[in-house]
Each structure stands twice: as C-alpha cells, then as structure tokens.
Amino acid sequence: MIFVVGIGPGGRKYMTSEALEAIEKSDVVVGYKTxxxxxxxxxxxxxxxxxxxxxxxxxxxxxxxxxKKGKIVAVVSGGDSGIYGMAGLIHELNSREETRQNIVVVQGVTSSVSAAADLGAPIMHDMCQISxxxxxxxxxxxxxRLKLAAEADFVICLYNPKSxxxxxxxxxxxEIMSEFKDGSxxxxxxxxxxxxxxxxxxxxxxxxxDFEVCDMSTMVIIGNKETYIYDDKMVTPRGYSI
Structure with missing residues (x-):
C-alpha cells in the first residue's frame, strides 16, 4: 500500500485531514529531505x-x-503530489510491475493556489501552470507554451522560475511573453x-x-488584461456584473 501525499506548502495547518491520516497510518515515510x-x-x-x-x-x-514487503508507505511531495510531484512517477513505475501495488494519491495545496491566497484573488479566471x-x-x-499562453491571455503561474x-x-x-503581455x-x-x-x-x-528577488522557492503569477490592484491585493475579475 502506497499513499502519495501532498503536504501543501509547509506546516500542519495547510495539510488536509486525509494527508494527516495517511501519514499516521504509514509504517514508512519516503521523501525529499527539504x-x-x-x-x-x-x-x-x-x-x-x-x-x-x-x-x-x-x-x-x-x-x-x-x-511489496507489506509495509504501508507514504511518499511525500511538497504542494500537491499530482502537480510536479511524485504521483505520476509512482504510477508510471507501478504500471511496469508484474504485481502492482495499491496506490492512493492524497491531494495537497499546490504552490500556485497558496501564493494566490497570499496575493488576493489573481487566478479567478482561466489560468495555466508552467514550470x-x-x-x-x-x-x-x-x-x-509561454508564447501560446500569453497570446491566449491566460493568467500564468510560473513554477521553478530561477535556480x-x-x-x-x-x-x-x-521576453517571450512581452509580445502579448502589456507592460502594465x-x-x-x-x-x-x-x-x-x-x-x-x-x-x-x-x-x-524584479527578477533578482526570485529563486526556487518563488511563485510568479502574471495576470491577464483584466487583472488589477486594489490596496495591496491582486485581483482577476471572474466577469460578474456588479
């Protein structure tokens, strides 16, 4: 039995109850040390x-x-295990096994969602995630992908922006997106x-x-043509008549 657990951005309060239960049930925990x-x-x-x-x-x-040895295993991913996490790789490897293991993917809060909450409401309309x-x-x-997403005026969330x-x-x-994304x-x-x-x-x-403030722990969210700032919040309108 393998739980592929998304633990969110870090800290117990951002973990789902399902994630907490999966780790508690597990005999073994496998993960990236960070x-x-x-x-x-x-x-x-x-x-x-x-x-x-x-x-x-x-x-x-x-x-x-x-x-295979009968252990209940939790494979830990930061954020959501199905978004740049371990869920896909576990399933790929398991599909090649003669005796396949029971796998449960446990959802978590991915970085774009967590960053959006910190910013206000920037991903309220169509958006994409690009690493x-x-x-x-x-x-x-x-x-x-960057060019086409910018041309389609998606809100664009950039993972792994700089290392x-x-x-x-x-x-x-x-520079690529500037062909379609206005300077404002x-x-x-x-x-x-x-x-x-x-x-x-x-x-x-x-x-x-400001490219200098960014590193691998950074999420960059580029708005669409309707995204605006009020107070210290970034908001992308959904299109409601108000």
Missing part, C-alpha cells in the same frame, strides 16, 4: 528514507519495494508561500518585474 523537515513532528518513530534532488526515481522505486525547469522538458517546448543553474530563464520567459499587466511574486514568517510577497507591473 519537504520532510516540515513534518518531522508527524513522522517521529517511523521508518524514514530521505534523499536529495534528482533522486526521485530511486525514491519511488524504494517505496514500491517497501510496499521553467528544463531538466526534463526541452526549453524549446517551454518557450512555445543557481538557471539564472536567466525567468528573464527569457518575460499586473505581476505577483510570492516567496515561501504559506510558510508564515518566511513569506515574502511583491506586486508590480510586467515592466517593473
């Missing part, structure tokens, strides 16, 4: 396997092997969404974009 630090109090006394970046395949294979990481997706495909190895991807993304388009930046005192948020226009 995410496990948010739930150390919940996994005390359990068998724990933690590893670093680029070890996703090994983590999931380990979870399947442990499940700027080209570790597994060719940059040419990411460029095409030590990808210092210019976010700036390139804005509202942009929200949230660092450490849903993490209390660690949280930082900024609201500015497309032309004023």
């Amino acid at each position: 995410y496990l630090r948010f739930i150390y109090d919940l996994i005390e006394g359990k068998e724990v396997y933690e590893s670093g970046m680029k070890e996703e395949v090994n983590r999931c294979k380990n979870a399947i092997d442990l499940s 700027l990481s080209d570790l597994m997706t060719p940059w040419e495909i990411i460029e095409k 030590r190895g990808r210092t210019d991807h976010l700036k390139k993304a804005f 388009t509202i942009v929200g930046i949230v660092k450490n969404a849903g993490r209390g005192e660690e949280l930082e948020k900024y609201i500015m226009t497309f032309d004023e974009m």
